Amino acid sequence: MDKHRRDMTKPLDRYLSPLDDPALANIPILAMTANAFKEDEEAAIEAGMQAHIAKPIDINVMMKALTNVLK
Numbered sequence: 385m386d387k388h389r390r391d392m393t394k395p396l397d398r399y400l401s402p403l404d405d406p407a408l409a410n411i412p413i414l415a416m417t418a419n420a421f422k423e424d425e426e427a428a429i430e431a432g433m434q435a436h437i438a439k440p441i442d443i444n445v446m447m448k449a450l451t452n453v454l455k
Contacts (some may be wrong), residue, residue: 412453416441 412435415428420438428436435449 414449414453 413433414435415433416437418439425436434453437446437449
C-alpha cells in the first residue's frame with residue numbers, strides 16, 4: 385500500500401478498517417513508500433500495517449519483511 389498514490393485520499397487507518405473483520409484480519413499489509421524516515425515507519429505500523437519498506441525497493445529488505453510477516 386503506497387500512501388502517495390493519487391487514489392489514496394483518506395488517512396491510512398481508514399483503508400485498513402475492513403481488517404477489523406475476523407475473516408480478513410490475518411491479511412498482511414506492507415507499506416511501500418518513498419517516505420523513509422523512522423516516523424514514517426512508525427506511522428505505517430500505527431495505522432495497522434505489519435511492515436514498512438522504503439523505496440527504491442531493495443529485494444533483500446522486501447524478502448526479509450515478507451518472511452517476518454508470514455512467520
